[in-house]
Amino acid sequence: xxxxxxxxxxxxxxxxxxxxxxxxxxxxxxxxxxxxxxxxxxxxxxxxxxxxxxxxxxxxxxxxxxxxxxxxxxxxxxxxxxxxxxxxxxxxxxxxxxxxxxxxxxxxxxxx
Amino acid sequence: xxxxxxxxxxxxxxxxxxxxxxxxxxxxxxxxxxxxxxxxxxxxxxxxxxxxxxxxxxxxxxxxxxxxxxxxxxxxxxxxxxxxxxxxxxxxxxxxxxxxxxxxxxxxxxxx
Numbered sequence: 423x424x425x426x427x428x429x430x431x432x433x434x435x436x437x438x439x440x441x442x443x444x445x446x447x448x449x450x451x452x453x454x455x456x457x458x459x460x461x462x463x464x465x466x467x468x469x470x471x472x473x474x475x476x477x478x479x480x481x482x483x484x485x486x487x488x489x490x491x492x493x494x495x496x497x498x499x500x501x502x503x504x505x506x507x508x509x510x511x512x513x514x515x516x517x518x519x520x521x522x523x524x525x526x527x528x529x530x531x532x533x534x
Numbered sequence: 535x536x537x538x539x540x541x542x543x544x545x546x547x548x549x550x551x552x553x554x555x556x557x558x559x560x561x562x563x564x565x566x567x568x569x570x571x572x573x574x575x576x577x578x579x580x581x582x583x584x585x586x587x588x589x590x591x592x593x594x595x596x597x598x599x600x601x602x603x604x605x606x607x608x609x610x611x612x613x614x615x616x617x618x619x620x621x622x623x624x625x626x627x628x629x630x631x632x633x634x635x636x637x638x639x640x641x642x643x644x645x646x
Contacts, residue, residue, distance in 0.1 A: 457636070462543070464540075464638035467636070525579065528577065
């Protein structure tokens with residue numbers, strides 16, 4: 423089944439403790455991206471990647487890192503999480519800019 | 535920089551009434567526009583995109599470059615249309631990269 427898989431679904435952590443949210447797609451998509459969803463702010467793009475080893479900042483990249491060493495994986499790294507990064511995170515992929523995005527099921531992160 | 539504006543946070547209509555979810559964008563080039571929908575407890579999914587000019591679940595959207603709008607319309611609302619709707623714009627950000635920008639979303643509530 424074609425899908426985007428995010429892990430974990432729920433994560434509670436403390437300020438400053440490094441964490442990684444994994445994202446994997448099995449559709450051989452070139453384009454992958456990360457979003458955070460906050461009430462009243464909608465979806466905001468954090469980082470995106472056009473292909474392996476190619477990443478670009480989105481609208482809200484501060485405090486986040488990404489890597490694209492393989493086509494299928496696009497992990498989101500929070501080196502030193504802070505409470506303002508408490509949010510619902512979505513990973514997505516598509517074959518190209520004109521193709522539809524496939525979204526993961528989301529990761530609810532709480533930073534205490 | 536591109537921007538997507540959805541002026542209504544919440545839109546309530548009666549079942550059977552027409553629906554119009556507004557979306558305006560700002561971008562100097564040729565954008566690719568999409569509508570995504572998020573039903574309760576489900577992941578985001580593509581509803582339609584302007585390049586395919588298709589009708590999905592009775593919804594249509596026409597790109598009006600003069601008014602820089604991409605409003606989503608349906609002649610007769612159904613209860614199952616209640617969801618969060620996001621307008622999105624894919625636009626070039628230099629060197630072959632494309633950034634996807636979402637509006638803040640409109641919550642549609644269809645009253646029985």
